[in-house]
Amino acid sequence: MRELRDLDLNLLKILQAVVETRNTHLAAEKLGISQTSVSRGMAKLRDTFGDQLFIRKAHGVEPSELAEKLAEAADEMINPIIKVVESYKNFDPLTFDGEISIAMNIFILELYGEGIFTALRESLPNAKFKMTYWQEQSLPDMLNGQIDYMLQIAGLPIPQDIYQHKLKEVELCLIARSEHPVLSKSSNWEDINTLPIARILIDGLNSKRSAIEELYRIKGYSANIALTTHSLSVLLNKLKNSDAMMFGSSYIVEWDADLQSYPLPLLPKEARQIQIDGGYLQSKRGFPLNQLLHQIIQSHFDSISQPQFD
Numbered sequence: 001m002r003e004l005r006d007l008d009l010n011l012l013k014i015l016q017a018v019v020e021t022r023n024t025h026l027a028a029e030k031l032g033i034s035q036t037s038v039s040r041g042m043a044k045l046r047d048t049f050g051d052q053l054f055i056r057k058a059h060g061v062e063p064s065e066l067a068e069k070l071a072e073a074a075d076e077m078i079n080p081i082i083k084v085v086e087s088y089k090n091f092d093p094l095t096f097d098g099e100i101s102i103a104m105n106i107f108i109l110e111l112y113g114e115g116i117f118t119a120l121r122e123s124l125p126n127a128k129f130k131m132t133y134w135q136e137q138s139l140p141d142m143l144n145g146q147i148d149y150m151l152q153i154a155g156l157p158i159p160q161d162i163y164q165h166k167l168k169e170v171e172l173c174l175i176a177r178s179e180h181p182v183l184s185k186s187s188n189w190e191d192i193n194t195l196p197i198a199r200i201l202i203d204g205l206n207s208k209r210s211a212i213e214e215l216y217r218i219k220g221y222s223a224n225i226a227l228t229t230h231s232l233s234v235l236l237n238k239l240k241n242s243d244a245m246m247f248g249s250s251y252i253v254e255w256d257a258d259l260q261s262y263p264l265p266l267l268p269k270e271a272r273q274i275q276i277d278g279g280y281l282q283s284k285r286g287f288p289l290n291q292l293l294h295q296i297i298q299s300h301f302d303s304i305s306q307p308q309f310d
Helices: 009-021 024-031 035-049 065-089 106-123 138-143 211-219 232-240 250-255 288-303
Strands: 054-057 060-063 099-104 128-133 149-153 162-177 197-200 225-229 246-249 259-262 273-281
Touching (some): 009 065, 024 035, 024 060, 099 288, 106 288, 162 250, 197 232, 197 246, 225 232, 232 250, 232 259, 246 250, 273 288
Parallel strands (some): 099 128, 099 149, 197 225
Antiparallel strands (some): 054 060, 149 273, 162 273
Protein backbone atom coordinates (compact mmCIF):
# COMPACT_ATOMS: atom_id res chain seq x y z
CA MET A 1 0.00 0.00 0.00
CA ARG A 2 1.08 3.56 -0.68
CA GLU A 3 1.76 5.97 2.20
CA LEU A 4 -1.63 6.49 3.89
CA ARG A 5 -0.62 9.84 5.39
CA ASP A 6 -0.77 11.31 1.89
CA LEU A 7 -4.28 9.97 1.20
CA ASP A 8 -6.72 12.60 -0.10
CA LEU A 9 -9.75 12.70 2.23
CA ASN A 10 -11.98 13.29 -0.81
CA LEU A 11 -11.17 9.75 -1.89
CA LEU A 12 -12.70 8.44 1.32
CA LYS A 13 -15.92 10.34 0.52
CA ILE A 14 -15.97 8.64 -2.89
CA LEU A 15 -15.34 5.27 -1.25
CA GLN A 16 -18.24 5.82 1.17
CA ALA A 17 -20.60 6.87 -1.63
CA VAL A 18 -19.76 3.84 -3.80
CA VAL A 19 -20.11 1.47 -0.83
CA GLU A 20 -23.53 2.99 -0.06
CA THR A 21 -24.90 3.14 -3.63
CA ARG A 22 -22.97 0.20 -5.13
CA ASN A 23 -22.90 2.14 -8.37
CA THR A 24 -20.38 4.70 -9.62
CA HIS A 25 -23.05 6.70 -11.52
CA LEU A 26 -25.29 6.97 -8.44
CA ALA A 27 -22.24 7.79 -6.28
CA ALA A 28 -21.38 10.67 -8.66
CA GLU A 29 -24.94 12.03 -8.38
CA LYS A 30 -24.85 11.75 -4.58
CA LEU A 31 -21.56 13.68 -4.40
CA GLY A 32 -22.47 16.19 -7.11
CA ILE A 33 -19.43 15.36 -9.24
CA SER A 34 -18.89 13.72 -12.62
CA GLN A 35 -18.78 9.95 -13.07
CA THR A 36 -15.31 10.45 -14.57
CA SER A 37 -14.17 11.97 -11.26
CA VAL A 38 -15.56 8.98 -9.37
CA SER A 39 -13.80 6.57 -11.75
CA ARG A 40 -10.50 8.40 -11.28
CA GLY A 41 -10.99 8.34 -7.54
CA MET A 42 -11.67 4.61 -7.65
CA ALA A 43 -8.45 4.09 -9.60
CA LYS A 44 -6.48 6.00 -6.95
CA LEU A 45 -8.14 3.96 -4.22
CA ARG A 46 -7.11 0.75 -5.98
CA ASP A 47 -3.55 2.09 -6.21
CA THR A 48 -3.57 2.67 -2.47
CA PHE A 49 -5.47 -0.36 -1.17
CA GLY A 50 -5.16 -2.89 -4.00
CA ASP A 51 -7.66 -4.37 -6.45
CA GLN A 52 -9.72 -6.17 -3.79
CA LEU A 53 -11.90 -3.20 -2.86
CA PHE A 54 -14.83 -3.78 -5.29
CA ILE A 55 -16.08 -6.61 -7.48
CA ARG A 56 -17.68 -5.56 -10.75
CA LYS A 57 -21.27 -6.71 -11.27
CA ALA A 58 -23.67 -6.37 -14.21
CA HIS A 59 -25.40 -3.30 -12.83
CA GLY A 60 -22.76 -1.87 -10.53
CA VAL A 61 -20.13 -2.98 -8.04
CA GLU A 62 -20.09 -5.11 -4.91
CA PRO A 63 -17.93 -3.75 -2.05
CA SER A 64 -15.54 -6.16 -0.40
CA GLU A 65 -15.28 -6.54 3.36
CA LEU A 66 -12.19 -4.28 3.23
CA ALA A 67 -14.15 -1.55 1.41
CA GLU A 68 -16.96 -1.68 3.97
CA LYS A 69 -14.51 -1.56 6.88
CA LEU A 70 -12.71 1.42 5.31
CA ALA A 71 -16.04 3.23 4.83
CA GLU A 72 -16.84 2.70 8.52
CA ALA A 73 -13.37 3.89 9.54
CA ALA A 74 -13.78 7.00 7.36
CA ASP A 75 -16.94 7.88 9.30
CA GLU A 76 -15.10 7.51 12.59
CA MET A 77 -12.36 9.80 11.31
CA ILE A 78 -14.41 12.47 9.51
CA ASN A 79 -17.31 12.84 11.98
CA PRO A 80 -15.14 14.18 14.85
CA ILE A 81 -13.66 16.73 12.43
CA ILE A 82 -17.16 17.80 11.41
CA LYS A 83 -18.15 18.16 15.08
CA VAL A 84 -15.12 20.36 15.76
CA VAL A 85 -15.95 22.61 12.80
CA GLU A 86 -19.61 22.82 13.79
CA SER A 87 -18.80 23.59 17.42
CA TYR A 88 -16.36 26.25 16.23
CA LYS A 89 -18.96 27.94 14.05
CA ASN A 90 -21.88 27.57 16.43
CA PHE A 91 -20.16 28.08 19.79
CA ASP A 92 -22.59 29.45 22.38
CA PRO A 93 -21.21 29.95 25.92
CA LEU A 94 -24.70 29.72 27.46
CA THR A 95 -25.42 26.28 26.00
CA PHE A 96 -21.89 24.83 25.93
CA ASP A 97 -21.96 21.72 28.12
CA GLY A 98 -18.50 20.25 27.51
CA GLU A 99 -15.68 19.90 30.05
CA ILE A 100 -13.21 22.73 30.56
CA SER A 101 -9.87 21.83 32.13
CA ILE A 102 -7.77 24.54 33.75
CA ALA A 103 -4.45 23.95 35.53
CA MET A 104 -2.59 26.50 37.64
CA ASN A 105 0.14 26.46 40.20
CA ILE A 106 -1.17 25.74 43.65
CA PHE A 107 -0.53 29.25 44.97
CA ILE A 108 -2.69 30.81 42.23
CA LEU A 109 -5.36 28.13 42.67
CA GLU A 110 -5.59 28.77 46.42
CA LEU A 111 -5.58 32.58 46.19
CA TYR A 112 -7.59 33.21 43.03
CA GLY A 113 -9.28 29.90 42.18
CA GLU A 114 -12.65 30.67 43.75
CA GLY A 115 -12.97 34.04 42.00
CA ILE A 116 -11.90 32.57 38.65
CA PHE A 117 -14.39 29.74 39.02
CA THR A 118 -17.23 32.15 39.84
CA ALA A 119 -16.44 34.26 36.75
CA LEU A 120 -16.27 31.17 34.52
CA ARG A 121 -19.48 29.70 35.90
CA GLU A 122 -21.40 32.92 35.21
CA SER A 123 -20.34 32.98 31.55
CA LEU A 124 -20.48 29.22 30.95
CA PRO A 125 -23.36 28.07 33.19
CA ASN A 126 -23.71 24.58 31.70
CA ALA A 127 -20.03 23.70 31.36
CA LYS A 128 -18.30 21.06 33.46
CA PHE A 129 -15.12 22.35 35.08
CA LYS A 130 -11.91 20.64 36.09
CA MET A 131 -9.62 22.99 38.01
CA THR A 132 -6.38 21.39 39.19
CA TYR A 133 -2.95 22.47 40.33
CA TRP A 134 -0.05 22.31 37.92
CA GLN A 135 2.12 19.22 38.38
CA GLU A 136 4.70 17.19 36.50
CA GLN A 137 2.21 15.63 34.08
CA SER A 138 0.43 18.91 33.35
CA LEU A 139 2.75 20.07 30.55
CA PRO A 140 2.42 16.84 28.50
CA ASP A 141 -1.34 16.93 29.12
CA MET A 142 -1.53 20.49 27.86
CA LEU A 143 0.53 19.76 24.77
CA ASN A 144 -1.82 16.83 24.08
CA GLY A 145 -4.85 19.11 24.30
CA GLN A 146 -6.17 17.70 27.59
CA ILE A 147 -5.80 21.04 29.39
CA ASP A 148 -7.58 24.04 27.88
CA TYR A 149 -5.92 26.85 29.84
CA MET A 150 -3.04 27.33 32.26
CA LEU A 151 -2.12 29.98 34.82
CA GLN A 152 1.45 30.21 36.02
CA ILE A 153 3.89 32.58 37.63
CA ALA A 154 6.23 33.88 34.94
CA GLY A 155 9.56 32.10 34.93
CA LEU A 156 8.40 28.51 34.53
CA PRO A 157 10.01 27.05 31.37
CA ILE A 158 7.18 26.72 28.84
CA PRO A 159 7.66 25.61 25.19
CA GLN A 160 6.65 27.87 22.33
CA ASP A 161 3.77 25.52 21.49
CA ILE A 162 1.91 27.34 24.27
CA TYR A 163 0.82 30.93 23.74
CA GLN A 164 1.38 32.98 26.91
CA HIS A 165 0.19 36.44 27.93
CA LYS A 166 0.46 38.57 31.04
CA LEU A 167 -2.64 38.59 33.24
CA LYS A 168 -1.42 40.63 36.20
CA GLU A 169 1.64 41.99 37.96
CA VAL A 170 1.55 41.46 41.72
CA GLU A 171 3.63 43.58 44.09
CA LEU A 172 5.40 41.62 46.81
CA CYS A 173 5.75 42.36 50.52
CA LEU A 174 6.54 40.55 53.74
CA ILE A 175 3.70 38.67 55.44
CA ALA A 176 3.76 37.80 59.14
CA ARG A 177 1.58 37.90 62.22
CA SER A 178 0.14 41.20 63.33
CA GLU A 179 2.33 43.30 65.60
CA HIS A 180 5.36 41.19 64.75
CA PRO A 181 8.11 41.97 67.30
CA VAL A 182 10.70 42.69 64.59
CA LEU A 183 8.83 43.64 61.42
CA SER A 184 6.60 46.16 63.17
CA LYS A 185 9.79 48.15 63.81
CA SER A 186 12.05 47.43 60.83
CA SER A 187 12.34 45.54 57.54
CA ASN A 188 16.05 46.18 57.10
CA TRP A 189 18.22 43.21 56.19
CA GLU A 190 20.37 43.50 59.30
CA ASP A 191 17.23 43.23 61.46
CA ILE A 192 15.34 40.45 59.66
CA ASN A 193 17.99 38.16 58.20
CA THR A 194 17.74 35.60 61.03
CA LEU A 195 13.93 35.41 61.10
CA PRO A 196 12.45 32.03 60.14
CA ILE A 197 10.94 31.89 56.65
CA ALA A 198 7.86 29.99 55.51
CA ARG A 199 7.40 29.50 51.79
CA ILE A 200 4.87 27.94 49.47
CA LEU A 201 6.22 25.23 47.17
CA ILE A 202 5.55 25.81 43.47
CA ASP A 203 6.48 22.72 41.48
CA GLY A 204 8.84 23.43 38.61
CA LEU A 205 9.60 26.96 39.81
CA ASN A 206 11.03 26.83 43.32
CA SER A 207 10.92 23.13 44.17
CA LYS A 208 14.68 23.03 44.80
CA ARG A 209 16.17 26.40 45.68
CA SER A 210 13.94 29.45 45.87
CA ALA A 211 14.77 32.91 44.55
CA ILE A 212 14.59 34.17 48.14
CA GLU A 213 17.38 31.82 49.23
CA GLU A 214 19.50 33.13 46.38
CA LEU A 215 18.84 36.73 47.47
CA TYR A 216 19.94 35.90 51.01
CA ARG A 217 23.12 34.31 49.63
CA ILE A 218 23.90 37.40 47.56
CA LYS A 219 23.44 39.58 50.67
CA GLY A 220 25.84 37.35 52.58
CA TYR A 221 23.20 35.67 54.74
CA SER A 222 21.82 32.16 55.03
CA ALA A 223 18.04 31.90 54.66
CA ASN A 224 16.42 30.25 57.68
CA ILE A 225 13.76 28.18 55.89
CA ALA A 226 11.49 26.93 58.67
CA LEU A 227 8.64 25.62 56.50
CA THR A 228 8.19 24.60 52.89
CA THR A 229 4.70 23.42 51.95
CA HIS A 230 2.16 23.00 49.17
CA SER A 231 -0.64 23.89 51.59
CA LEU A 232 -1.72 27.49 52.02
CA SER A 233 -3.58 26.65 55.25
CA VAL A 234 -0.43 25.11 56.75
CA LEU A 235 1.53 28.17 55.66
CA LEU A 236 -0.97 30.54 57.31
CA ASN A 237 -0.91 28.49 60.50
CA LYS A 238 2.86 28.79 60.69
CA LEU A 239 2.83 32.53 60.06
CA LYS A 240 0.22 33.49 62.63
CA ASN A 241 1.51 31.17 65.37
CA SER A 242 5.22 32.00 65.20
CA ASP A 243 7.66 34.76 64.30
CA ALA A 244 8.07 33.30 60.80
CA MET A 245 7.56 35.52 57.77
CA MET A 246 7.10 34.96 54.06
CA PHE A 247 7.87 36.89 50.90
CA GLY A 248 4.51 37.04 49.19
CA SER A 249 1.54 39.12 48.13
CA SER A 250 -0.69 41.27 50.32
CA TYR A 251 -3.68 39.27 48.98
CA ILE A 252 -2.78 36.67 51.61
CA VAL A 253 -3.67 39.08 54.42
CA GLU A 254 -7.31 38.91 53.32
CA TRP A 255 -7.33 35.23 54.26
CA ASP A 256 -6.63 35.76 57.95
CA ALA A 257 -7.20 38.79 60.17
CA ASP A 258 -4.25 37.75 62.37
CA LEU A 259 -1.80 38.44 59.54
CA GLN A 260 -0.30 41.70 58.40
CA SER A 261 1.74 42.90 55.43
CA TYR A 262 5.08 44.66 55.96
CA PRO A 263 7.47 46.45 53.58
CA LEU A 264 10.16 44.48 51.78
CA PRO A 265 13.81 44.96 52.60
CA LEU A 266 15.96 46.61 49.93
CA LEU A 267 15.64 44.43 46.80
CA PRO A 268 16.25 44.79 43.05
CA LYS A 269 13.18 45.99 41.17
CA GLU A 270 12.71 42.64 39.41
CA ALA A 271 12.51 40.88 42.78
CA ARG A 272 9.79 43.15 44.13
CA GLN A 273 6.98 41.73 42.02
CA ILE A 274 5.81 38.61 40.25
CA GLN A 275 3.87 38.27 37.03
CA ILE A 276 0.94 35.91 36.53
CA ASP A 277 0.69 34.54 33.00
CA GLY A 278 -2.15 32.75 31.25
CA GLY A 279 -1.70 30.45 28.31
CA TYR A 280 -3.16 27.92 25.89
CA LEU A 281 -1.99 25.98 22.85
CA GLN A 282 -0.85 28.06 19.88
CA SER A 283 -2.95 25.76 17.70
CA LYS A 284 -6.08 26.87 19.60
CA ARG A 285 -5.52 30.63 19.42
CA GLY A 286 -8.45 30.96 17.01
CA PHE A 287 -10.83 28.70 18.95
CA PRO A 288 -13.78 30.61 20.47
CA LEU A 289 -13.67 28.60 23.72
CA ASN A 290 -10.01 29.41 24.40
CA GLN A 291 -10.49 33.05 23.45
CA LEU A 292 -13.46 33.27 25.82
CA LEU A 293 -11.51 31.65 28.67
CA HIS A 294 -8.77 34.22 28.24
CA GLN A 295 -11.25 37.11 28.16
CA ILE A 296 -13.06 35.91 31.30
CA ILE A 297 -9.88 35.29 33.30
CA GLN A 298 -8.25 38.54 32.12
CA SER A 299 -11.39 40.49 33.08
CA HIS A 300 -11.38 38.85 36.50
CA PHE A 301 -7.79 39.89 37.20
CA ASP A 302 -8.50 43.40 35.87
CA SER A 303 -11.40 43.70 38.33
CA ILE A 304 -9.45 42.91 41.50
CA SER A 305 -7.26 45.43 43.28
CA GLN A 306 -4.33 44.43 45.41
CA PRO A 307 -4.66 45.37 49.10
CA GLN A 308 -2.33 48.15 50.17
CA PHE A 309 0.66 47.28 52.32
CA ASP A 310 0.46 48.21 55.99
